[in-house]
Amino acid sequence: MTFDVARVRADFPILSREVNGHPLVYLDSANTSQKPRQVLEVMREHNERHNGNVSRSVHTLGTEATSAYEEARGKIAAFVGATNPDEIVFTKNSTEAINLVAHSLGRHLSLKPGDEVVISEMEHHSNIVPWQLLCERTGATLRWFGVTDDGRLDESALESLINERTKIVSLVHMSNTLGTINDVAAIAERARSFGALVMLDCSQSVPHLPVDVRTLGADFIAFTGHKMLGPTGIGVLWGRYELLAEMPPFLAGGSMIETVTMARTTYAPPPARFEAGTPPIAEAIGLGAAVDYLNALGMDAVHRHEQDITSYALKVLADVPGVRLFGPTTPEGRGGTLSFDVDGVHPHDVGQVLDALGVEVRVGHHCAKPVCARFGVPAMTRASFYLYTTTDEIDALARGLDQVRKVFA
């Protein structure tokens, strides 16, 4: 069966709108994805019929809401291959998930001067700053992998970077700027041999490719609902249960306790321990519906469609004069996120002219300033694709870039 992109598009109400008098060409899914009718409907139905607080009530509404919330946890666990739903912690976004690990694991491992945390130059700010702050708090040292000229993780310094002082390695699974998909098997294996723990920032991979925590080699992964057809306000931390069970709480308050006295508190087991306060209930349920939607299409098919679009886009962009691509130039080991420079035109201006034509791309540093610095530019223009992207939209991008060059000739 071929992937029926027209049928997929019909599920996304926003795709039929116009922008500045042109049909919307949404090429900013790495920033946030659009949401199908099916997800919005499940959330609406929940809010209109079953809204109650979770884990706190014996009443019918509360029980219905709790069941739906926990069912979503189960769906999301299965989606990433986790055998135990209690390994899924709901957060508000990827960023919170990474901060949770930085704080809680940092305490659990009693990080101290001499210890090392390893990241890479390819990270999103959300996988840089929490570790910088952890190192500030504990005196540990932050180290990082570089990036090669063709936008791959530079593993040449692997042996010196990962050593007996390494406690935590946190890497992006797919880069949100370069599109690079990192095969971290060798790094993870070496980290493990020194007893270090491995976290993967899967914010860009889980939405776009089949990800299975059983074969990934990671101890923790983070991802975020709004990039995978789900609502804003919901993110996910997956962690190995034995680890989560040993880690101290991070955010504290209602629902994460076992018992509380004024003098002393004990904590519930995971995942409750890490879900303080009223969680994003409708949002978790919406994310469950998003996972249903993706499963119905099949993540293999989604990925194949994006590979096709990416191949096409790489070819088309190569033909636009003055366009310089950052990151891998062939579809192998990369996803559908293309960042580029238009010679002599600032990305802000590129984005503005494209927007006037209804073509929505992201411009700026993409929350990855070190990547921009690595390639010697203050900002980039980025087009990113998803299951609803068509080759026509790539053509519209190319036409838009011609227009950009005309305005700034």
Added chain:
Amino acid sequence: MTFDVARVRADFPILSREVNGHPLVYLDSANTSQKPRQVLEVMREHNERHNGNVSRSVHTLGTEATSAYEEARGKIAAFVGATNPDEIVFTKNSTEAINLVAHSLGRHLSLKPGDEVVISEMEHHSNIVPWQLLCERTGATLRWFGVTDDGRLDESALESLINERTKIVSLVHMSNTLGTINDVAAIAERARSFGALVMLDCSQSVPHLPVDVRTLGADFIAFTGHKMLGPTGIGVLWGRYELLAEMPPFLAGGSMIETVTMARTTYAPPPARFEAGTPPIAEAIGLGAAVDYLNALGMDAVHRHEQDITSYALKVLADVPGVRLFGPTTPEGRGGTLSFDVDGVHPHDVGQVLDALGVEVRVGHHCAKPVCARFGVPAMTRASFYLYTTTDEIDALARGLDQVRKVFA
């Protein structure tokens, strides 16, 4: 104009559903409120027409989303009397807002052994555990106000509790178990005289009464969207701008930075500094719509309606044999949240029988175990009201309690 509760109810789709063959009688709004059609529609419209990530794009969708998000911030600022919208930080719930202050202010004040943090026995766990953990991290001492037999804050120890060692005082504005509304003027004044900062947990007050930060005497307040007709997944911290501007970040990542290099990061001014990662965008917009809804009715009118319902309920419950109320027995200085004991019947069983009749109350420790301990019970039954509550619903509760006594006679 009298408050037209029937018209209000017509806006809440869930209120027309049945539970166990009976019309829904929703008396659990202190746990989470129901949401009017107007809020759900604004969110749907946003997701179907204007969804984009905020503060990151120059494109039309991103600009529309950013405007709507910042407009929501402005509405919420105005709702609590804040003159500067940048004093509003969006979080995922009240609990995160309190944790943010506990972490960031704790660092800002360099809390250390000998310093004291003061809370009360009347707090929700979300205003206890973050301070316990702060004291654990820093060596500071946690102290607390007691609760009187009639459920008021016991200020008799004020002079010894608040002293030159006091750095932070954090109190609940309206108790989620006892319904007590705390007039904290005297405490705040004394705290201020020693240079201590004052936080109020307004999770239960902002939804139900007019709250104005200009006259409240607090430096920070926290509240939560899902208790005030808004969606789950959104909470609010208000803080005095000069204070926020001095405080270090808590969660770190995208959107909260000024500039990032691998070696060093500088931070954006508030509120961005405290909003790491993609925020709950649709949820903030939904909360803005909730505030519009409340403003259209007027918070004075909402409060008056609830006072009427509370007076009625206090009278009705006083007539049910075997019912013992915890907290103030008259409507003065209390809100529409009544916790009680039914002689000889465990709250779990009370709640279960009521649910069989469609009456949804909360049972358990209400995330306030110290309050239960103070009154010598492991759990309580709680009925809580909102703008859609009717006297008929109070009657249904009373009939339900008769049934409870029959089953457990």
Added chain:
Amino acid sequence: MMLDGLYQEIILDHYKHPHGRGLRDPFDGEAHHVNPTCGDEITVRVSADFSDISYDGLGCSISQASASVLHELLRGRDADEIAGIHEAFVTLMQGRGQVEPDEDVLGDAVAFAGVAKFPARVKCALLPWMAFKDAAARAGVDVGAAPEVKA
């Protein structure tokens, strides 16, 4: 959820007139369990030969009746029998109302069949049984694998 099947006469009887309640000496193992969502608590003591099983607790009709039934059903049995009954009870409770209870094995505990349809109450019914299992383990007797009970 309607009340049908939840508050069986047997359950209310055990609740109002609990059997064997109160902590007694001597004992070989003791365990204290808490249900964090509702605050129910129970302490269970066992002698290694199960000649006595004593308990005390605070809680709803379901958890209290369950403790009383447990006392009646398990006291004086041998470890194998107890393991069988324990497993049958846990299976019944986790069956979402789809499991047909065997009265020969479960005795009065069959009255809890209806509880399995109330997810929020399953934990109440299981609380004494989990505490019992821990207490037995501390007395040196294993009465079967721990089920996955969600907090």
Added chain:
Amino acid sequence: MMLDGLYQEIILDHYKHPHGRGLRDPFDGEAHHVNPTCGDEITVRVSADFSDISYDGLGCSISQASASVLHELLRGRDADEIAGIHEAFVTLMQGRGQVEPDEDVLGDAVAFAGVAKFPARVKCALLPWMAFKDAAARAGVDVGAAPEVKA
């Protein structure tokens, strides 16, 4: 937003042929400003008598042209005139396209009137002006109240 009014000829001219670009000595005050959302940067230097205003930066056509226009418009004026022009420009930019610019005061800067309709670009246009104000303050000259610019 349609492009009407954003990329005026004057703006593109200043962008492609910037006036007075490059950092020069001597100077009395210098300020470096960054737009955190897009990464645009500018450094502005002023002498206390405003006989020279020099700058260098990285950024989009709007921010670069704005710096060029600022140089042309403010260099060699006295502090009072500068304060007036500065205020007029900020008011224009924050006017959401509702403010009618006065060409006598703003000269080439009237071309930025259209930018005010693009909320995401207002910050670009203001960047050099905010840096200029800081640089002037460091040179000991106050050129007016700081507007509230949202990061």
